[in-house]
Amino acid sequence: MVPQLSWYLALSAVLFTIGVVGVILKRNVISMFMCIELMLNAVNLTFVAFSSFFRDVQGQLFVFIVMTVAAAEAAVGLGIIISIFRTRESLDVDDASTLKL
Amino acid sequence: MQENNLLSLIIFAPLAGATINWFVGRRVRNERFIGLIACASVGISAILAFYFAFKPEGALRAAQPVMDHLWTWIQVGIFRADFGLAMDRLSGIYALFITFVGLLIHVFATGYMHGDDGYYRFFAYLNLFMFAMLTLILADNFLLMFVGWEGVGLCSYLLIGYYIDKEEAAPAAKKAFIANRVGDWGFVLGIFLLFWLTSHAGAPSISFFDKPAQDVVSALHTIGAMKPETFALSALWAGGITSVAILLFIGATGKSAQIPLFVWLPDAMAGPTPVSALIHAATMVTAGVYMVVRCSAIFTNAPMAMFIVAIIGAATALFAATIGLAQNDIKKVLAYSTISQLGYMFLACGVGAFVAAIFHVMTHAFFKAQLFLGSGSVIHGMHHEQDMRRMGNLRKYMPITWLTMCAGWLAICGVPIWAGFFSKDEILWKVWSANSAGMPPGAAKALWFVGAVTALLTAVYMTRLMVMTFWGKERFGAGHADEPHHRAEHDGHSPEATASHDPHTPHESPLSMTIPLIVLAVLSTVGGLVGVPYALSSLTGGHPENYFEEVLSPAVSHVRSTGAGENGEAEVHFLSPKPEPVDGKPALKPASEPVEAHDPHEITQERLLALISVMIALSGIAIGWFMFQRQPLMQMPRLIENKYYVDEVYDATIINPILVTSREGLWKIFDIGVIDGIIHTIGGAVVRFGRIIRYMQIGFVRGYAAIILAGALIIIGYFAYAGANVLRVLVK
Numbered sequence: 001m002v003p004q005l006s007w008y009l010a011l012s013a014v015l016f017t018i019g020v021v022g023v024i025l026k027r028n029v030i031s032m033f034m035c036i037e038l039m040l041n042a043v044n045l046t047f048v049a050f051s052s053f054f055r056d057v058q059g060q061l062f063v064f065i066v067m068t069v070a071a072a073e074a075a076v077g078l079g080i081i082i083s084i085f086r087t088r089e090s091l092d093v094d095d096a097s098t099l100k101l
Numbered sequence: 102m103q104e105n106n107l108l109s110l111i112i113f114a115p116l117a118g119a120t121i122n123w124f125v126g127r128r129v130r131n132e133r134f135i136g137l138i139a140c141a142s143v144g145i146s147a148i149l150a151f152y153f154a155f156k157p158e159g160a161l162r163a164a165q166p167v168m169d170h171l172w173t174w175i176q177v178g179i180f181r182a183d184f185g186l187a188m189d190r191l192s193g194i195y196a197l198f199i200t201f202v203g204l205l206i207h208v209f210a211t212g213y214m215h216g217d218d219g220y221y222r223f224f225a226y227l228n229l230f231m232f233a234m235l236t237l238i239l240a241d242n243f244l245l246m247f248v249g250w251e252g253v254g255l256c257s258y259l260l261i262g263y264y265i266d267k268e269e270a271a272p273a274a275k276k277a278f279i280a281n282r283v284g285d286w287g288f289v290l291g292i293f294l295l296f297w298l299t300s301h302a303g304a305p306s307i308s309f310f311d312k313p314a315q316d317v318v319s320a321l322h323t324i325g326a327m328k329p330e331t332f333a334l335s336a337l338w339a340g341g342i343t344s345v346a347i348l349l350f351i352g353a354t355g356k357s358a359q360i361p362l363f364v365w366l367p368d369a370m371a372g373p374t375p376v377s378a379l380i381h382a383a384t385m386v387t388a389g390v391y392m393v394v395r396c397s398a399i400f401t402n403a404p405m406a407m408f409i410v411a412i413i414g415a416a417t418a419l420f421a422a423t424i425g426l427a428q429n430d431i432k433k434v435l436a437y438s439t440i441s442q443l444g445y446m447f448l449a450c451g452v453g454a455f456v457a458a459i460f461h462v463m464t465h466a467f468f469k470a471q472l473f474l475g476s477g478s479v480i481h482g483m484h485h486e487q488d489m490r491r492m493g494n495l496r497k498y499m500p501i502t503w504l505t506m507c508a509g510w511l512a513i514c515g516v517p518i519w520a521g522f523f524s525k526d527e528i529l530w531k532v533w534s535a536n537s538a539g540m541p542p543g544a545a546k547a548l549w550f551v552g553a554v555t556a557l558l559t560a561v562y563m564t565r566l567m568v569m570t571f572w573g574k575e576r577f578g579a580g581h582a583d584e585p586h587h588r589a590e591h592d593g594h595s596p597e598a599t600a601s602h603d604p605h606t607p608h609e610s611p612l613s614m615t616i617p618l619i620v621l622a623v624l625s626t627v628g629g630l631v632g633v634p635y636a637l638s639s640l641t642g643g644h645p646e647n648y649f650e651e652v653l654s655p656a657v658s659h660v661r662s663t664g665a666g667e668n669g670e671a672e673v674h675f676l677s678p679k680p681e682p683v684d685g686k687p688a689l690k691p692a693s694e695p696v697e698a699h700d701p702h703e704i705t706q707e708r709l710l711a712l713i714s715v716m717i718a719l720s721g722i723a724i725g726w727f728m729f730q731r732q733p734l735m736q737m738p739r740l741i742e743n744k745y746y747v748d749e750v751y752d753a754t755i756i757n758p759i760l761v762t763s764r765e766g767l768w769k770i771f772d773i774g775v776i777d778g779i780i781h782t783i784g785g786a787v788v789r790f791g792r793i794i795r796y797m798q799i800g801f802v803r804g805y806a807a808i809i810l811a812g813a814l815i816i817i818g819y820f821a822y823a824g825a826n827v828l829r830v831l832v833k
Contacts, residue, residue, distance in 0.1 A: 023806050032802070097800035 008049035015042035029081050029091045033074075040070050103158065104314075108169035108186050111149045111196065112235040118142025119228035126221035136211035139224035143207050143231055147200035153188050160193035161652050166310055168241065173315070175244070179305040180296065181317065187241035187310050190656035194459060195238045195391055198466045202383045203231050205617035209474050210375035212613035213481055223263060223373065230256035234384050238391065243292045243307040243320070246392070250288065250356065253385045254281045260380060261372040273368035280365035284355015288392075291348030295399070298345065299323045309395060325398035325658060332404045332539025346399050346406035349392060350413075357389025357443050359417045364748055366440055370432040374477030377432060382439045382473050383466040390446045390462050394455045397658040401453065404539045407660070411451020411532075411544075415551040418444030422558035424744050426565070427737035430487050431476045434566050438513065439469055441555060445528055448552060452545065453660030454531030456650045460632045461528055463649075464520035467628045468512035471621035475506035478614050479570060482607040483577065489569040490734055496571040498607040501615045503571045505622035510567050512625040514560040515718040520629030525556060526714045527634060530707050537660040553717055560721020561728075568729040576733075577607070636707035 015038055022035030044063045051059025081091070088095055118138050126135040154161045166189035174184040188196060207227060214223055233252025240246040254277075262274030292307060299306050299320045306320040324345075330336050336343035353359070358366035369381050380386070393400060393410065400407050418441045425437035442465050449458035480487055482499050496503035512519035515526065529552050535545040609615070632649030729735065740746075797808070 020810060024803055024810065027803070093802040096802065 005049055005053045008045060012042045012045040012049070015039075015045065027092050027094055029084070029093050029096075032093065033077055033081065036077075037070065037074070040066060103163070103165065103167045104169065105153070105167055106169055107149060108153060108167055108188060108239070109171055111146045111153075111200070112186065112232055112239060114142045114145040114149075115228040115231035115235065119225045119232060122221050122225040122228060126225065130221065132211070132215065132220050135221050135224050136207075139228050140204065140207045140211065142228055143200060143204045146231065146235065147204045150188075150193075150196040150200045154193040154197055160188040161190055164655070165189075166192075166241075168310070168312065170312070170315060179300060180307075181305075181315075182242055182244040182307060183312075183315060183317070184245060185241040185312070185315075186239040188239055189310070190653050191391070191394060191459065192238045194463060194653060196235065198463050199231075199234055199238065199384050202466050202470050202621070203234075203379060205620055206375050206379040206383070206470060206474065209378075209477070209614050209617040210373070212611045213375055213477055214373065215611075219263065223260075226256055226259045226263070227376070227379070230260065230380060230385070234388070237388055241308060241310055241312070243295065243309075246395075247285075247288065247292065250352075250388065250392075251285070253380070253388065254278060254285070254356070257281075257369070257380050257385055260376040261369045263372055263376065267371060269368070270371040273365075273371040277365040277369050280362045281355045284352045284362055287348045287351025287355070289352075291345050291352060294340065294348060295320055295324070295345045298342070302327070321396065321398040324402060327402055329402045329404065332408070334405065336403070336405045337409075341403075342399060343403035343406050346396070346403035347409065349396055349399070350406060350410055353389030353393050353447070354413065355389075356392075357386050357447070358440050359389070359413050359444065359447060360420060363417060363421065363440050364751060367433055367436045367744070370430070370436050374432065374473060374480055377436070378470045378473030378477065381436065382469040386439060386443060387446070387462045387466070390443065390450065390458055393447070393450045394459055394657055397450075397455045400450070401658040401660050404537060407451050407453065407537060408540055408544070409451070410447050411535075411548055414444045414447030414449070414451050415548050415555075416444070417441070418448060418555040419551050419558070420444075420745075422555045422562065423741050425562040426558060427742040429490050431479065431489050431492075431566060431570065432473075432487055434489075434562060435469070435472055435476060438472075438559065438563065439465075441559060442469065442513070445525065445552065445555070448548060449528040449531060452532050452535035452548070453537050454528060454535070455657040456653045457524065457527040457531050459653055459657075460649050461524035464512065464524040464625075464629050464632075467621055468509040468519075468521055468625035471509035471618065471625050472506060472513065474614070474618055474621065475502050475509060478502040478610040478618060479607075481610050481614065484607075486577065489566065491577050492570045493573045493576040493733065494571070495607055499609045501609060502618060505615075505618040506567065506571070508622035508625045510563050512629075513563050514722055515556055515714055516722075517715055518626070518629075520625050520627070522714070522718070523629035523632050523634070523637075526711050527632065529553065529556070529714055530634070530710050533710055534703070534706070553713070556714060556717045557721045557724075560718050561725040564722045564725025565729045568726060569733045572730065573733045634707065636704045637711060639704070640708075 019035045019037075019039035019042060022038065023032050026032050026035060044066055047059040047063045047066070051057065051063075084096055085091060118141070121138050121142075122135055126138065129135070153159055153167055160167050166187040168185065168187045170183060170185040172184050173181070175182040207224075210223070210227065214220055217223065230253060233249050233256055235249070237246055237249025237253060240249055258274045258278045261277050262270045264270045296305060296307050302323050304318045304320075304323045306318050306323065308317045308319055309321055311317065311319045311322065324342060327342060330339075330341055330343050337347050338344060355362045366381060366386065370377055372381075400410070421437045421440035421444060425434050425441060428434045428437060442461070446458045446461050446465075449455070449461060479492070479495060479499065479502060482495070482502070483492065486492070508519065512521040515522045529549060532545060532552055533549040535548070632647055634647050634650075638647075743749075799805075
């Protein structure tokens with residue numbers, strides 16, 4: 001049984017939904033961070049699937065850009081997380097809420 | 102037409118002088134250097150003006166003006182204004198006496214302003230004034246003339262307010278500027294309307310002259326070739342030639358201090374005396390007369406406007422002369438005298454005697470500059486005392502000033518031989534014999550009567566001035582010693598300059614001041630001889646023509662003639678023995694036709710009137726002498742001593758209502774209520790909206806994430822919905 005395009009899209013959708021739910025529900029900042037990575041990679045999967053389906057290399061090129069951005073984001077994000085942890089001794093995002101009124 | 106680029110040097114030399122004095126003079130602070138630059142730049146102008154006026158084929162001889170087209174200033178559609186200069190017979194005469202009298206006053210000022218802190222500033226302003234005034238005179242179109250017009254207004258403002266630490270100077274300067282702005286409003290509207298009229302006549306132009314090289318036709322010729330308008334009040338607001346004329350005349354009333362805008366000129370005496378002599382007597386205030394004469398082609402086609410000019414002129418002459426009777430400040434008397442004499446000039450313009458008006462402008466420039474400089478010399482000698490009640494017997498101390506001022510006095514009174522006699526007599530004769538179209542019967546005689554009464558009053562108040570100042574008992578010294586001393590301190594002079602001589606004794610002025618006085622006294626004495634009318638010169642068998650009239654007459658239009666359109670031809674006819682009809686219409690003005698002008702009946706009448714003028718002048722002097730010799734401090738009627746309360750009336754009826762409306766209405770209601778209200782409403786709404794919106798800032802990262810998700814879902818939902826619609830359409 002040859003995998004269809006729709007299988008990849010369905011998998012991607014599932015992964016993305018897991019990521020969204022995780023970002024909204026999880027309070028641990030590391031978990032949220034991982035969920036964001038999950039969403040990015042779900043999108044990457046879509047890109048690759050369509051690229052292969054349409055026989056167009058552009059989708060694959062875009063994946064590299066996304067991966068680069070994700071790497072940069074990971075570096076910056078982890079830096080922020082570490083500095084938050086140093087000041088607040090906590091990884092709970094609800095503790096970092098000084099921006100509210 | 103002659104082109105000559107040197108002409109522009111006449112106006113740019115004083116500008117260069119002003120620039121040098123402003124930037125270099127303020128650092129050098131050397132009075133000799135500053136005075137030299139200022140006088141030299143005006144001297145260059147004077148030399149060039151004389152060269153262009155009197156050279157072979159010069160402005161005063163040639164049929165065509167000397168032109169200098171510098172650049173095209175504005176060209177928009179059919180509108181065109183050049184930066185171009187032109188010297189014709191009219192502007193030539195003006196340029197001559199402005200540069201010459203201006204030069205003398207500059208020399209005088211080097212002495213008068215000695216020791217003043219703002220020496221460089223004063224001369225920079227004075228030179229700038231000369232630049233603006235000469236631009237006004239030599240401009241070849243209305244718009245450039247307006248530039249000069251505003252320029253002299255600015256310089257007048259700066260120089261009236263020159264003594265910045267004097268409390269009356271700043272309001273006086275402001276008053277002059279604002280009164281002039283009212284007039285400028287009329288002037289600008291007049292230019293607009295003129296351009297509109299000429300456009301409708303098919304030759305849009307605001308130029309004074311034909312300029313074939315630039316393809317410009319003269320607006321004055323266009324208007325002059327039109328049919329004269331009727332003598333009716335309704336013509337004033339009909340938007341035709343009469344409206345143009347009356348709007349231009351409003352401009353002239355501002356600049357030349359006529360009723361109702363004359364109030365600024367007496368206050369303008371707060372400026373230094375050379376300024377009063379140059380700007381507020383000899384040159385700037387006559388710009389209105391210049392403008393009216395320059396536009397004579399417009400005025401002669403607007404008989405109603407002419408009549409109003411004559412009435413305003415006569416009324417101003419009489420009104421100001423009566424006020425002059427009762428003033429105690431020597432400069433105020435001269436200021437009202439200036440207003441009165443300007444009234445004479447407008448009276449002459451109003452009856453079509455444009456040549457006589459310019460003649461009086463010229464002689465007035467001589468004798469009034471002389472009188473003002475003389476009063477400056479007196480004020481200087483008296484250590485800045487201006488009140489005539491504290492003078493007396495000054496001829497003992499200041500013989501040169503006294504003698505020279507006598508020349509100016511006799512000239513303004515109209516004693517024969519002295520300049521004022523010829524010009525004033527000419528005006529009175531022209532008024533008496535005026536018969537321009539539509540004037541009510543008897544109006545000419547009534548105007549003449551007003552003029553004659555004014556002449557009498559002039560002789561009386563000038564005699565009063567002379568008697569109070571130079572004759573009688575000394576009223577300065579011990580009794581009032583403290584007051585002159587006190588007054589010496591509040592002018593711009595540094596204390597050392599006044600402390601160097603005895604503050605109680607008047608002294609004669611230095612040479613730099615007396616030489617201009619002497620030159621002007623000589624001019625006041627003989628300057629009128631260029632315009633001796635035939636009726637008088639024939640008594641001694643002199644030149645058959647009035648030389649001044651012969652020169653100037655071709656440059657102005659004549660009442661009921663065919664107007665300025667035929668200037669070039671009219672000049673030819675004028676010089677020929679018998680004028681022929683021009684363009685089918687006969688040239689009706691008798692004065693421009695030598696043959697008719699020498700009608701024996703008229704000559705008898707003219708001689709009789711001249712005799713009457715002399716009698717008036719002499720009796721005026723006699724009245725003044727006997728009234729004030731005995732009682733120099735005679736109490737004058739309160740009404741005229743307080744200037745008919747004109748200032749108070751203006752305050753109550755115009756200025757205060759404007760102030761109150763501005764403060765209570767415009768500021769407290771409109772500005773605070775409406776403008777501020779709108780702004781506060783908008784600002785308050787933003788603040789209130791922000792207060793509501795800020796509850797979105799919950800501060801929890803997951804909340805923001807949820808909001809982003811919701812937004813994304815909305816957008817995706819929209820596209821999904823729209824895409825479904827598209828699909829449905831495609832499927833069908």
